[in-house]
Amino acid sequence: MERQPERDTTRRPATFGLTVVVATLMAGAVAWTSPAAAEWPDGSVRVIVPYAPGGTSDNTMRAVQPALEEILGTEVTIENISGGGGTIGIARAADQRADGNNFGFVPTATLTIAPHMNTVAYDPIDGFEPVGRMAESYGALAVRKDFPADTVEEFIAYARANPGEVTVGSAGIGTITHLYSEIFADVTDVDLTHVPFKGSGEAMNNLLGGHVDALFDPVVLRQAQADTVKPLAILNQERWEGLPEIPTMQEAGVEGFDVASWFGIVAPAGTPDAAVEGMAQALDEALQDPAVQERFADLGLMPVFLPTDDFAELIAADHENYGSILARVGLIAQ
Amino acid sequence: MEHWLSVLSLVGDWRVLLFLPLGVVLGAVVGAIPGLTVTMAVSILLPFTLFLDPLPGLVLLLGIYKGGLFGGSISAILLNVPGTPAAACTMLDGYPLARQGRAGEAIDVALWASFLGDLLSVLALILFAGVLATIGLRFGPVELFALILFSLTVIAAVSTSGLARGLIGGILGLIAGTVGLDLVYGTERFTFGSPNLLDGIAFMPLLIGLFALPDIFLYYARGGVLVHTKPIATFSNLRIGPKVLRSLLPTIGKGSTIGIMLGAIPGIGATTATFVSYAEARRTAPDRAKFGSGALSGVAAAESANSGTGAATLIPLLALGIPGDIVTAMLLGAFYFHGLAPGPLLFQNDLDLVHGLYLTLLISSAIVFLVGRYMTVHLQRISEIPLDLMYPIVISLTAVGAFALSNALFDVYVMLAAGVLGLAFKLMRIPAAAFLIGFVLSPLLEDNMRRVLLISRGDVGAFFDSWIALGFYATTLGVVVTIVARALQGGGKRGSAGQL
Known part of the structure; x- marks a missing residue:
């Protein structure tokens, strides 16, 4: 009923910015009054999802949100900032204060494909502290x-x-x-x-x-x-329980089909280690919650946690790999 | 029997009964306020609905969706600001009518057309979902290309100041529609290195700027602040009589059918449907001579097609599990979140829910009508606000609305730039509607053309490899010949595009 989806489904309106203001004020006030070596989390935690509510990204983040809140003992707010195939929201996430209260939800393409192809306002490798991968999507x-x-x-x-x-x-x-x-x-x-x-x-x-x-x-x-x-x-390394008789690519004899659609969490570069590690731990724990696992199954997701360092390696490897593929098929200059 | 009892118990849930009217009212209000869109309301409320049972949650969202389809017409008619993108076409005759003091009639026509279009759409969903979904699947790139080509002839219908000026507007619109990422290679076109333009020029800010701002600019340029002018509209006649309604029924019937057919095809959208319906009405309606300067049929054609797409958009969603537009994409997310998979399996596994949904959709059609009747009485008040109070409110609302769509100040600049462009168009008598049509159809035309060529590996013959497409080409040709003949016949003196 609107034109945007007709021409591009990625341009999706975000929710009104009031949450931004409130969250920023709260984060600012808390940061100002607390000592530098405060424990994490200090106040509420905010995660920017670069797509509109209702999409796979949003549904995934909302599936872990209640468990994260319980583990962290604080509010986890989700802010949807859409546009530019997810790159506008990720750019916004990179720009947030690295005070441990701000995080970004990243789908594969925003860090590993888009930066090769388009003008993006962030550095996919050095602009973030990777926190952890939370899921892989079945396909x-x-x-x-x-x-x-x-x-x-x-x-x-x-x-x-x-x-x-x-x-x-x-x-x-x-x-x-x-x-x-x-x-x-x-x-x-x-x-x-x-x-x-x-x-x-x-x-x-x-x-x-x-x-x-x-x-x-x-x-x-x-x-x-x-x-x-x-x-x-x-397309994954494991069969999908919804279609147990269908083989994986590897089982079907296709070697080297090493590509996966994943979702993870990052923080702006410079975020304190305590926050990055704390969030990674909470994420790992949340993924073991049966409610989260059930929700993921409904969404066609595999909860596969990857800790900070491994996630950083995955991002770097995919970024390089996809870059060379795109160059080989002539979509970007070699 | 047992099945229907359980359906009734689903629909009889107090939350369903509460959220249904609530959603409709909310949608109508949000739709009527310039800059606030249904998409925005749905995206804000969606997370909340995830914590409800499936039916109450879906009912709230669907209520907003349907209420918004009508609500958008109100600000289009009263203020020349489309409350929703699909109401753009409603402005073309709705606003001139309001200027003539016939806003009451225009809104009443919009309400009847919305109500009937919506009702027919729901019935089509209930009775023919399977058939319509199958027809929708027949529309591949070739058929869509032919359909969009035909839709471009609408430019002639809105070219009230001469075909040449209309074509200039249309071509400029087609060019503006190419801004953003190229479909096939991902090349950035006219983005000037700005990520804000990767998805193209944002539609709502463009629309608001193009239509609402020029009048406001002119008003202040003429020193309007100092003068207390008369209100924008007076409601000399709040309702249309049964006779008028009867004369509009053929237009509403055709408009609803066009809306239903195009709504069932994913990716076309209500805006295109309204323009196709408008062109058809312009060809056949009894008051076709007044199109563009205040024809009730123009409003009826636009609104019936707009609302006709409403429930029809749910056809591919429910029958195939494919969202046709952004709101249904969000609804799909809500279905998944509840562990429901729209598609053929939904009818096997959750028939209670499907039938509950049908029933609530029927009820909501009636609610839309009642809410609309009530609203129009009170809307009279809006028209009594003098312009020097009204315009600042409109400007603030539109600026906030443009910003809130993506939380981006850039879109406010887009709106202002579109306002300047709209002013230039007004001064040169280039119809802004022609530009808008070109802009809306440009990506659909180009993308589908390129898909055809990709699939056929460059074989131009592929464009003629479909009976549906050939039908559209023949119609297009017929319409173009008529337009040209009339334009030549009518002579350049009157500068008329002739009747389509």
Whole structure:
């Protein structure tokens, strides 16, 4: 009903800025009155989610929020700042005071893909203190019902026999769903034609309507359960319990398909270690909460905690890896 | 029987009964206030609804959605500020009517058109969701390209000051619509290195600036602050009679159908639907000669299509699990949060909920009508506010609204710049509506054209590889020939675009 989604689903209005003002004032007041070596957390904690409420990112953060509040014993407020495919909110997160009260929620693409492709107002590596990864998102490769392949092997064979004729949709250029297909094409040495849409919903619609042949995306999972598309492989290292008979890429014989859509938490560069470590610990603990695990399962997420240092390595590795993939397929200058 | 009893117990929940009217009122108010949008209200309330049971939560959000579809027309008619993007088309005739002292009639027409469009849309959802979802799936890039091409002919319908000026406006709009990231390569176009423009020029700030600000600028330029002028509108006649309503029914019927059909196709949106319906009404309505200068059919066409998309947008969401627009994308998030998966399985696993939803949607149609009837009586007050009080309020509200959409001051600048552009258009008699149509359709046209070429690997023949598309091309051609013939016939002297 509004134009923005018609042209770009990523531009989503954020909630009104009152929370910002209140949270900032509170954080400021607390910081001012407390001694420098205060214990963390000191006052309420704020997490910027770079997408609008209701999206996967927002749902993920809200799934852990109650558990985090209980563990930290303080309020955890979520602020949605959308726009620029998530980069505006992340830039805002990088700009916050590094006082241990401010954090940012990061989906894969904002730190590892977008900085290669667009003008972003943050440094994905040095601009943040990585806190921890909280989840990996399940996804699958699915083809339209009447596509002449029932396994990944057949899919590859068909694509080899018909180079460039297999069309693969995506949620948009430079999204993780786009990277899935580029990396798949790279490691299996097939020539696929990428057809970008604006958001997974549009891409899914075109797969259901048979306008494109295949899609690498989390949205296909539920469609596959409803038997409206044909799932060929799970994109993660483990099978998805919702479709236990579908093999992973590795099990299907695809080597080197090492790409994952993850969600994590970062803090502005310079945030005290006590806050970074405290938040990481709380996150680890929250992910063991059965309620959080159940919620994650509903959302198609795998709770896989990765502590600070490992998360930093993951970000750096993905950043470099995706950069070279994008250069190889000609989307950025080498 | 047991099934319907459990449906009734779901709908009879006191929270459902409370939130339904509450949502509608909230939506109508938010829709009516310039700069506050339904999307904003839904995104603020969504986290709250996650803690409710599925139905009460969804009902609150849907109430806001439906209330907003009507509410947007109020400020469009009274102030020339569209409360929602889809109300842009309502302004074209609604505001001239208000200036003629016929705001009451215009709002009443908007209400009837909204109510009937909404009701038909709900019935279509209940009766034909499966069929309509299947038709929606037939619309791939080729069909969408052809449909959008046809929609561009609407530019002629709004070119009240000559076809040439309309085309200039439309072309400028098409160009403005290319700002942002390129679909296929991700190249930044006309962003001047600013991340704020990566997603293109923000629509609401542009819309508000383009339509609301020029009049305000002119008012102050003429020293308006010092003079107490007469109110914007008077309600000489608060309601339309049954005779007028009957004469509008064909327009409302067609508008609702267009809204339902386009609403069921993900990614098109209500704004486009209103313009298609407007063009159709301009071709056939009895008062077509008055289009653009105050035709009740113009308001009816826009509002019926706008509300017609409402429940129809839920068709791909419920039947396929695919959100058609931003609000339904948020609703999808709410469904998932409750462990419900919209799509074919929803009808197997949660039929109670689906039927409960249908029932509440029907009830809410009636509530929209009652709330609207009540609101219009009291809205008379707004029109009594003198301009030198009203304009500062409008400016503040629009500035706050533009800011709050993304918490970005940049969007306020966009709004002001659009105001200056709108003023220039006004002085050169270029229709701002033509610019707007070009701007809305530009990315849809370009993106789908490029998808067709990607899929066909550059084969232009692919554009003609669909009966649906061929139908649209033929209609487009017919309309263009008529426009040109009328324009030539009508002569350059009158500068009229002729009747579409």
